[in-house]
Amino acid sequence: MKVIIAAVTIAVGCIALSVQAADVKKPLAEWTCADFVALDAQFQPKAVYWATAYAKSGKPEAAMIDFDGTEKLTPAIIADCKQDPKASFWTTLKSDWQKLETAAKADVKKIEKKM
Numbered sequence: 005m006k007v008i009i010a011a012v013t014i015a016v017g018c019i020a021l022s023v024q025a026a027d028v029k030k031p032l033a034e035w036t037c038a039d040f041v042a043l044d045a046q047f048q049p050k051a052v053y054w055a056t057a058y059a060k061s062g063k064p065e066a067a068m069i070d071f072d073g074t075e076k077l078t079p080a081i082i083a084d085c086k087q088d089p090k091a092s093f094w095t096t097l098k099s100d101w102q103k104l105e106t107a108a109k110a111d112v113k114k115i116e117k118k119m
Contacts, residue, residue: 032058032093032094036089037084037089037090040093049078052097056077059098073101084096084100
């Protein structure tokens, strides 16, 4: 639990730094995809970690981070945001998570059929 809290705290700190780097001065929930894409590439995954943790519980300090899922998700969000820079980052993140979870469930069903 302490590791998760430390990881989220670090992620929040990185988000603060990345916001300064991108000069985005609004809450994450109000970001557009253009705001996200404007972040330095090294900070984009950290923004996804934090936003994902927050989206799943509403309390970033109490949330668990799915590092494997987020690593798969980040490139999809970047691609989607580059396609539609005016879209909501928050909506894009939630939509892409839904797609990832749906694909994972389909993979589980395929494996179960083979058993």
